[in-house]
Amino acid sequence: MKMANSGSRPTPSRSPDCSQAGRVPTSRSRAVAVLCVSGQSPYKKIPGADCYDRRRGARSFPGGIPVVAHPPCRAWSATCRHLAKPEPGERDLAPWAVEVIQREGGVLEHPAHSVLWDELGLPKPGDPPDPETGLWSQLVHQSWFGSHRRKPTWLLFAGITEAELPELPFRLMPRESEVAKWNALCQAGRSRTPVEMAEWLLAVARASKPGVDTLNPEAENRR
Numbered sequence: 001m002k003m004a005n006s007g008s009r010p011t012p013s014r015s016p017d018c019s020q021a022g023r024v025p026t027s028r029s030r031a032v033a034v035l036c037v038s039g040q041s042p043y044k045k046i047p048g049a050d051c052y053d054r055r056r057g058a059r060s061f062p063g064g065i066p067v068v069a070h071p072p073c074r075a076w077s078a079t080c081r082h083l084a085k086p087e088p089g090e091r092d093l094a095p096w097a098v099e100v101i102q103r104e105g106g107v108l109e110h111p112a113h114s115v116l117w118d119e120l121g122l123p124k125p126g127d128p129p130d131p132e133t134g135l136w137s138q139l140v141h142q143s144w145f146g147s148h149r150r151k152p153t154w155l156l157f158a159g160i161t162e163a164e165l166p167e168l169p170f171r172l173m174p175r176e177s178e179v180a181k182w183n184a185l186c187q188a189g190r191s192r193t194p195v196e197m198a199e200w201l202l203a204v205a206r207a208s209k210p211g212v213d214t215l216n217p218e219a220e221n222r223r
Contacts, residue, residue: 032106032205033061034198035069035097042195043068049202058093066159066205067106069097070193078113095120098156102133105159105208107201109193112139112152125154134158134211144169145197155201159208166203169196 034043034051035058043049050065052058061067071094075086094108094116101108110116117124122135129136135158142151157165193201 030206031065032202033065033067033104034202035061035067035100036071036093041198042193043198043202046195046198046202048206049198059096061100063100063104065104066208066210067097067101067104068198068201068205069101069106069108071097071108071110073110073114076110076114076116076119078111078115081115098122098135101156101158102135102211105210106205107158107160107208108156109201110154110156112154114154117154117156122156129161136162138162140168142194142197145194145200147194147197157204157208159211160204164207166200166207169200 030048031050032048034041034049037043037051037053039053039055041051041053043051049068052061058071072086072090073094075081075091076094094110094114097108098116098120100106116122117137123130123137125137125139127137135156138155138157140153140155141147142153143149
């Protein structure tokens with residue numbers, strides 16, 4: 001896994017080359033669908049991020065471009081899901097998002113040890129890629145991307161190998177001053193994706209390839 005120096009911003013290890021076999025038109029390299037974002041998501045200020053918030057509805061995504069998925073996680077938490085009160089249909093968004101990234105290529109983000117991995121039998125960080133789907137996972141800490149806390153996170157990748165990932169940033173553990181900043185944040189601020197992480201995830205999605213359409217297998221023949 002490639003790591004950047006402390007404090008550096010993530011940069012792609014190589015630019016997507018749409019002339020390669022299996023690649024798709026240049027428009028795919030520019031636009032990325034970002035599913036299940038908040039109303040104040042930093043993605044909304046990043047060019048090329050096509051955001052689907054609660055008002056727009058993630059399930060209205062028609063497909064055709066790579067995806068960054070942030071499905072609601074409270075119903076999948078390893079520690080407090082028994083206290084969660086998800087809205088009707090909310091829990092189903094995560095398994096649906098797994099199918100979407102498998103079809104379109106991209107990445108899904110959830111807190112570390114999310115039980116989504118156990119329920120769907122997904123490869124966990126350290127496991128080899130799934131031999132049938134190519135899905136694989138990696139542990140990252142959101143503090144590497146500027147968060148005031150470590151926030152261990154599992155990422156599920158589709159349509160991209162470890163060697164093709166953009167360079168990962170790296171920072172040491174947050175200092176006490178950073179923890180104080182975290183404690184001062186509201187709940188929405190604590191759950192918000194750091195801008196550097198959002199940019200890195202978009203770069204991952206742009207470098208990914210589409211896979212098998214698990215929602216409509218016959219559509220694969222029309223790509």
